[in-house]
Amino acid sequence: MxxxxxxxxxxxxxxxxxxxxxxxxxxxxxxxxxxxxxxxxxxxxxxxxxxxxxxxxxxxxxxxxxxxxxxxxxxxxxxxxxxxxxxxxxxxxxxxxxxxxxxxxxxxxxxxxxxxxxxxxxxxxxxxxxxxxxxxxxxxxxxxxxxxxxxxxxxxxxxxxxxxxxxxxxxxxxFANISLEAMTEYLKKVVKEEALNISDSALTMIAKSSAGGLRDALTAMDMLISFSGETVDDEKVFELLGLIDVREIDQLLKEVIAKNVAGVIEHFNRFVANGHSITQFVTDLMRALKDLSLVATIPLEKLNWLGLLPDQITLYKELSSRVTTSTLQQLFDIAVEIEMQVKKSNQAQICAEMGLIRMCSIESLEGVAEIISVLRDSSSQKKNPLN
Ligand SMILES: Nc1ncnc2c1ncn2[C@@H]1O[C@H](COP(=O)(O)OP(=O)(O)OP(=O)(O)O)[C@@H](O)[C@H]1O
Ligand SMILES: [Mg+2]
Ligand SMILES: [Zn+2]
Missing domain, CATH: 3.40.50.300 (P-loop containing nucleotide triphosphate hydrolases)
Structure with a gap:
């Protein structure tokens, strides 16, 4: 047949x-x-x-x-x-x-x-x-x-x-877009019934990349099976779904938080060299910052709907312990500025690079808040010398 x-x-x-x-x-x-x-x-x-x-x-x-x-x-x-x-x-x-x-x-x-x-x-x-x-x-x-x-x-x-x-x-x-969770559950059932060997995290990647459309998810699965046979390994999924670049953005974020400009620009250049537009870059960066902020504020078990991959969870947990939510907010604000500049300017790439450099040089807001409180304390001491 x-x-x-x-x-x-x-x-x-x-x-x-x-x-x-x-x-x-x-x-x-x-x-x-x-x-x-x-x-x-x-x-x-x-x-x-x-x-x-x-x-x-x-x-x-x-x-x-x-x-x-x-x-x-x-x-x-x-x-x-x-x-x-x-x-x-x-x-x-x-x-x-x-x-x-x-x-x-x-x-x-x-x-x-x-x-x-x-x-x-x-x-x-x-x-x-x-x-x-x-x-x-x-x-x-x-x-x-x-x-x-x-x-x-x-x-x-x-x-x-x-x-x-x-x-x-x-x-x-x-008809609604099918939720990430419902879709992943369904794909798991398909894998079982069709006697395929595809990991749960690969299924999450497939579900996420098909953005709510079940036909797209099944078509992606077909493509992976015809490429790799009944056992599909995670690396192939990354490669074929064009998700290599998700990693690039995550690594770039890691370098931003480490304030390593050279590393940030290296990942940025690689992302662009893979054929993506600067607009796509800013969108992906904003999404990563938003996801990281969620991981920093909400317990992971309540974030299943976000569809983070196991590697991402480990990285985001680590990163969120190194930054405060207000720093993430500052970084996000800069990303929004980059987005606006990129839309207006003929020099989108330069605007993006300058924005990234600025991201690496922000001072943590907590620092500023501390300085203000120290200044306040010292000025109130001057007013009340007896204290
Ligand atoms: N809600 C769903 N539940 C189960 N399977 C679905 C669902 N939606 C889509 N599929 C899968 O995708 C295939 C295509 O779905 P269908 O043709 O019904 O989509 P559609 O909404 O008519 O799409 P289009 O707008 O492109 O015509 C189905 O054969 C089925 O395998
Ligand atoms: Mg139809
Ligand atoms: Zn009948």
Whole structure:
């Protein structure tokens, strides 16, 4: 059998398989159980968070012959055909490549005909924001009052581009980014079920680098497996996900705290030489300073959601014992200044370097506070010579 990428092999088949979207599928299941299913839905949210999967599950659920607790059985004729993508009653339209009015006219004509086997004829329109204004207008009437045997499920990653007239005719569900913790848990399960050998910290790295999209995480895993086989070592993950530079920033931060200008500039140059923009550098530096400040103030066991890697935890703990939170705040303020200068100036690299040099030369605020308190003490002693 030909190889199926993980993201397709693992496409959720039941509502409860959808990770991190409980608020959506619980509502849909209740609607199905109480027979109050709307005629048009709009699924919005970032890419790879389950919109198309949920549209297909919903389609199965409204047509399933032996529904189990609001979930499609997966075994009846309708479920099987929809799963295989061969049901003639489910029409999936990619609006990105069918934007024109002629496609919507065709759709309007076909809506009249009854479904062949299923109870409902379901139109799933993906990337619906890509339709032209003319197409949207042509769709409105049908969307508002389709024949009783028709359901519409529209999906989009860009809900701002969907006209209000369309939105107001649909029941809307906003898909959320999947949290780092939920995603890492899920990836652990996948590793176990697929008999792979990938460490937990590598999974954290994968989850973190996919920023809330589960498809991206599974695609990254596929890439790593095809590169290294079933055992994926952490160094490969670092390399392939472009995370080498996370280390570069961490090492740069270490040198800033040690006030070692030469070391700081060396790491900065290496980061830039790896092909990153100065803007990216400042963003990463700000994020590292923020993470370090969190480690300095909040107990580690409450910081699981931050997704720090084991090496980072060791380093940040060590660094946070060497600086105060107000020094970190000062460093962050300088990073903000660098960011503003970088945006305005044509000499972004020079501005960044000067900012880094300044970071290495700040005096700890505690020092200043101490001086002020000493001055205060001495001036009050002068006023009260008897003390
Ligand atoms: N919430 C989720 N729970 C479980 N798996 C998911 C989830 N979201 C995405 N996936 C995985 O990613 C794959 C793609 O998901 P899906 O096609 O549903 O995303 P989408 O939101 O429609 O993305 P796009 O906006 O890019 O079309 C699924 O086959 C599944 O493997
Ligand atoms: Mg989709
Ligand atoms: Zn079924």
């Amino acid at each position: 030909s190889y199926l990428v993980l993201a397709r092999k693992l496409r959720p088949k039941r509502f409860q398989d959808l990770i991190g979207q409980d608020h959506i599928w619980m509502t849909l299941k209740n609607a199905i159980k109480s027979d109050r299913v709307a005629h048009a839905f709009l699924f919005t949210g970032p890419r790879g968070t389950g919109k198309t999967s949920c549209a297909r599950i919903l389609t199965k659920a409204i047509n399933c012959i032996s529904l189990v607790e609001g979930e499609p059985c997966g075994e009846c004729e309708n479920c099987v055909e929809i799963n295989q993508g061969i049901s003639t009653d489910v029409i999936e339209i990619d609006a990105a490549s069918n934007r024109g009015i002629e496609h919507i006219r065709e759709l309007r004509d076909s809506v009249k005909f009854s479904p062949a086997k299923c109870q409902y004829k379901t139109y799933i329109i993906d990337e619906v924001h890509m339709l032209t204004t003319e197409s949207f207008n042509a769709l409105l009437k049908t969307l508002e009052e389709p024949p009783a045997h028709v359901k519409f499920i529209l999906a989009t990653t860009d809900q701002h581009k969907v006209p209000a007239t369309v939105k107001s005719r649909c029941q809307r569900f906003d």
